[in-house]
Amino acid sequence: MALNKTEGLALDEGERLAVDFVEGILQPVPTCDTWEQIWNFQAQPDDLLITTYPKAGTTWMQEIVDFIQSEGDADRCRRAPTHSRFPFIEWKIPFLASVCWGSWYDHVKGWWDAKDRHRILYLFYEDMKENPKREIQKLAEFLGKSLDDEVLDKIIHHTSFEVMKQNPMANFSSVPAKIMNHSISPFMRKGGDWENHFTVAQNERFDQDYRERMADTTLTFRF
Incomplete structure (x- = not known):
């Protein structure tokens, strides 16, 4: 597992949250530091x-x-x-x-x-x-x-x-x-x-992306 150091994310004025990549996904450094424990987590039946x-x-x-x-x-x-x-637990499981x-x-x-x-x-x-x-x-x-x-x-x-x-x-x-x-x-x-944050053009781009990315599933959402 390779961690690639990157710029932090802003927390407050003058402070930044340190982040790294875990398997290509950006995560806070504390998550990266405990990734082995997260990966090895075993849920109990209850x-x-x-x-x-x-x-x-x-x-x-x-x-x-x-x-x-x-x-x-x-x-x-x-x-x-x-x-x-x-x-x-920010984690990964075999089927996801x-x-x-x-x-x-x-x-x-x-x-x-x-x-x-x-x-x-x-x-x-x-x-x-x-x-x-x-x-x-x-x-x-x-x-x-x-x-x-x-x-x-x-x-x-x-x-x-x-x-x-x-x-x-x-x-x-x-x-x-x-x-x-x-x-x-x-x-x-x-x-x-979302209408207060998306422009008409942004909404059209999202709708197109959504149609393309959700075309291979039976999962549907109501909007």
């Missing part, structure tokens, strides 16, 4: 792995899973920040030819193919937004939990964007500003507003 592409609802799913496991106990879910309750910060296309298609060979529950952000109760119930059943309507409604409330944004155990406000400066870019950012 482990639960939340595998999401960065900024694709990861924290939302973590909170929902914790609330399901805690059967709606909000106090228990405030026992520690999200990043302490859910250790992150990319790591966490690699190609989004490879990530979503790889796990879509893998779901037919492994016990994987594939969830969609659009479905979660449309009917959170239905999707949380589906996830609870996958985890072997039977939750009544009162608990489900409590989970929906506590894992809503508005509540999580104010929750210091979920909004990453406990992370030092030199690592994550919320005044520059808040961690809790409401999605679905």
Whole structure:
């Protein structure tokens, strides 16, 4: 495995996050330094792995899973920040030819193919937004939990964007500003507003790229 030193990524004014390449994928140096451990990670039969592409609802799913496991106990879910309750592993597995910060296309298609060979529950952000109760119930059943309507409604409330944004155990406000400066870019950012960032030309380029890269899969997304 060759690591090629490259320029850092800006963290804050005057500071930069050191990065390197692992098998052609740009990663933070701490990830590179522990790559052998990550590569050799062996999940246990009762482990639960939340595998999401960065900024694709990861924290939302973590909170929902914790609330399901805690059967709606909000106090228990405030026992520690999200990043302490859910250790992150930026990793690679045999049936997925990319790591966490690699190609989004490879990530979503790889796990879509893998779901037919492994016990994987594939969830969609659009479905979660449309009917959170239905999707949380589906996830609870996958985890072997039977939750009544009162608990489900409590989970929906506590894992809503508005509540999580104010929750210091979920909004990453406990992370030092030199690592994550919320005044520059808040961690809790409401999605679905691509029209405010893409020009018409950029959107056309994206649509074309999406059609080409997703032509070889049965996976479809609602927009």
